[in-house]
Amino acid sequence: MTSTLVTEIRSVAARTGADNGHVAPVTTADDVDETVQRAVVASRQLRDAGRDRRIELLTALADALDDSVDELVSLADVETALGAARLAGEVARSSGQLRHFVAVLVDGWYAQATIDHAEPSATPPKPDLRRHLTSIGPVAVFAASNFPFAFSVCGGDTASALAAGSAVVVKVHDGHPATSARTAEILRAAAESAGFSPDVVQLVFGRDAGISLISHPDIEAAGFTGSVPGGRALFDIASARPTPIRFFGELGSLNALIITPGAALDRGAEIAAGLAGSFTLGQGQFCTKPGVAFVPDGDAGDELIRRLVDEASTVPAGALLMPRLLDGYRASVGELVGAGEIATSLLDRSADSELGVGPTILRIDGDDLIANGAGRLLEECFGPTTVVVTYSSDRELAELVDLVPPSLTGTVHATAAESQPGAAGDRAMQALRARSGRLVWNGYPTGVAVTWAQHHGGGYPSTTDPAATSVGASAIGRFLRAVAYQDVPDALLPPELQEANPLDIVRRIDGTIVLP
Numbered sequence: 001m002t003s004t005l006v007t008e009i010r011s012v013a014a015r016t017g018a019d020n021g022h023v024a025p026v027t028t029a030d031d032v033d034e035t036v037q038r039a040v041v042a043s044r045q046l047r048d049a050g051r052d053r054r055i056e057l058l059t060a061l062a063d064a065l066d067d068s069v070d071e072l073v074s075l076a077d078v079e080t081a082l083g084a085a086r087l088a089g090e091v092a093r094s095s096g097q098l099r100h101f102v103a104v105l106v107d108g109w110y111a112q113a114t115i116d117h118a119e120p121s122a123t124p125p126k127p128d129l130r131r132h133l134t135s136i137g138p139v140a141v142f143a144a145s146n147f148p149f150a151f152s153v154c155g156g157d158t159a160s161a162l163a164a165g166s167a168v169v170v171k172v173h174d175g176h177p178a179t180s181a182r183t184a185e186i187l188r189a190a191a192e193s194a195g196f197s198p199d200v201v202q203l204v205f206g207r208d209a210g211i212s213l214i215s216h217p218d219i220e221a222a223g224f225t226g227s228v229p230g231g232r233a234l235f236d237i238a239s240a241r242p243t244p245i246r247f248f249g250e251l252g253s254l255n256a257l258i259i260t261p262g263a264a265l266d267r268g269a270e271i272a273a274g275l276a277g278s279f280t281l282g283q284g285q286f287c288t289k290p291g292v293a294f295v296p297d298g299d300a301g302d303e304l305i306r307r308l309v310d311e312a313s314t315v316p317a318g319a320l321l322m323p324r325l326l327d328g329y330r331a332s333v334g335e336l337v338g339a340g341e342i343a344t345s346l347l348d349r350s351a352d353s354e355l356g357v358g359p360t361i362l363r364i365d366g367d368d369l370i371a372n373g374a375g376r377l378l379e380e381c382f383g384p385t386t387v388v389v390t391y392s393s394d395r396e397l398a399e400l401v402d403l404v405p406p407s408l409t410g411t412v413h414a415t416a417a418e419s420q421p422g423a424a425g426d427r428a429m430q431a432l433r434a435r436s437g438r439l440v441w442n443g444y445p446t447g448v449a450v451t452w453a454q455h456h457g458g459g460y461p462s463t464t465d466p467a468a469t470s471v472g473a474s475a476i477g478r479f480l481r482a483v484a485y486q487d488v489p490d491a492l493l494p495p496e497l498q499e500a501n502p503l504d505i506v507r508r509i510d511g512t513i514v515l516p
Helices: 029-067 069-080 084-107 156-164 177-193 207-215 228-240 261-284 299-313 323-337 366-372 394-401 424-433 473-479
Strands: 008-012 019-025 114-116 129-135 139-142 168-171 201-204 221-225 246-250 256-259 292-296 343-348 360-365 385-391 407-413 436-441 480-486 507-509 512-514
Touching: 008 069, 008 177, 019 177, 029 069, 029 084, 029 129, 029 156, 029 168, 029 177, 029 201, 029 207, 069 084, 069 177, 084 156, 084 473, 139 156, 139 207, 156 168, 156 221, 156 473, 168 207, 177 201, 201 207, 207 228, 221 228, 221 473, 228 246, 256 261, 256 394, 256 424, 261 292, 261 299, 261 385, 261 424, 292 299, 292 394, 299 343, 299 360, 299 385, 323 343, 323 360, 323 385, 360 366, 366 385, 366 394, 385 394, 394 424, 407 424, 424 436, 473 480
Parallel strands: 114 507, 139 168, 139 221, 168 201, 221 246, 256 292, 256 407, 292 385, 360 385, 407 436
Antiparallel strands: 008 019, 114 129, 129 480, 343 360, 507 512
8 A cells, every 4th residue: 555646536437438537636644634633523513412413414414315316326327337227226225324323313222321220238339330332433434436325425334423423534435536526515515504514524535545544543433345455454554553443344255155956956047047137236346246156066056057157148248337447357357267277167258348347157166166275266256257166965065165255145045945944955054154244045145225133244354343234223333432420410421321311212221121
């Protein structure tokens, strides 16, 4: 992560490579410092405003995004080539995330308000203790390339941090800088209209600005979605600071999908169509894309694979998010296709057109993979590529799954007869459970619903903190810290802990959950 000579950030059209003009100068280290200082002040305002005012802020931001959807989609489509329908859905997802955290704040359990009344007669005597979670302060957000809204300036990291009471400083991804700049303008204007400082959301531009941001002593945590090398470098910086901070990184994920013998026989054609649609969705630029599919040996498995190739052959070629991703993707496909003599290319459309790519499918026999080692074959390839691995027995499948790196998801396709405890489907799920943050049954992992129970995380390298999620209600917990109050007068307590429960939230009192 060395310095470059780049002095400005320019917008580039994904489909043509055309230069669309200047967006912003690269942010200097001094400018990063000033930006973070403003975020410190804005964070205090957010914290002191209280839950109800933050609800008003999140609602205002969501309304502003919905009102600007056409403008934002137009900008993002030029910069990412993701298409108007996909992008409109992503803006709706972003405003929906903000509204979801309104519900989280109303519910109140995010604060984990806990009250233990004094017991003077206990041995030893127990004081009055009250504990809750509160804002940690300014948060750095590193935007993703593949989601210009849902994992960018107005994404889940931003929504959960603001809900927690933390201002955000977003390091803009240079794949969609014009979209990011306009999104920030909309959010900042909405915040100001709601009576908050516009500095609850700020941007910095450029690689070196990201390093300065993660190194700044007033940044208290960071959220990141991106590559393994970039995320690991930032994680190391965050950990090596004089005062280390939590770095919630989503880096890379292979996402295994297992098809049982019964499922291959009963609905192989259906599974082939679904798998083709999943690994090529958005040109394979989803962190939850199934990158390896385990298919049983035999006629049913062979027919499923043939249909998978047929389905993928009809998928139109398309541009990747940025022209520079093209060389990297084609190089990765070349490494996979040339992986010794054990990988067979069933379909390779990585060179369909000058700026577009089609799907690639490779096949490997499981015993060959075990004998030769996984290597590059079981690493994430960012683009419309999947690797099919055939297996001959439960024992071989278990050995193969052990070669899969920890991932965001693991998927099983099984029949009803194989869905009983101890049956093939259950054994497959148990094999994946130790390596997956989310287990999917008879479905496909692409698409991550914003819900109370969602977990979008996993072991390294899929994330740097397997207990944390970047999607769903629990994402707010990344940007909170615990404070306990001992024998503090009621009037001086935060409202979450006052005896009268003025916020009407769920609390644990003397060991018992008490509803409002």
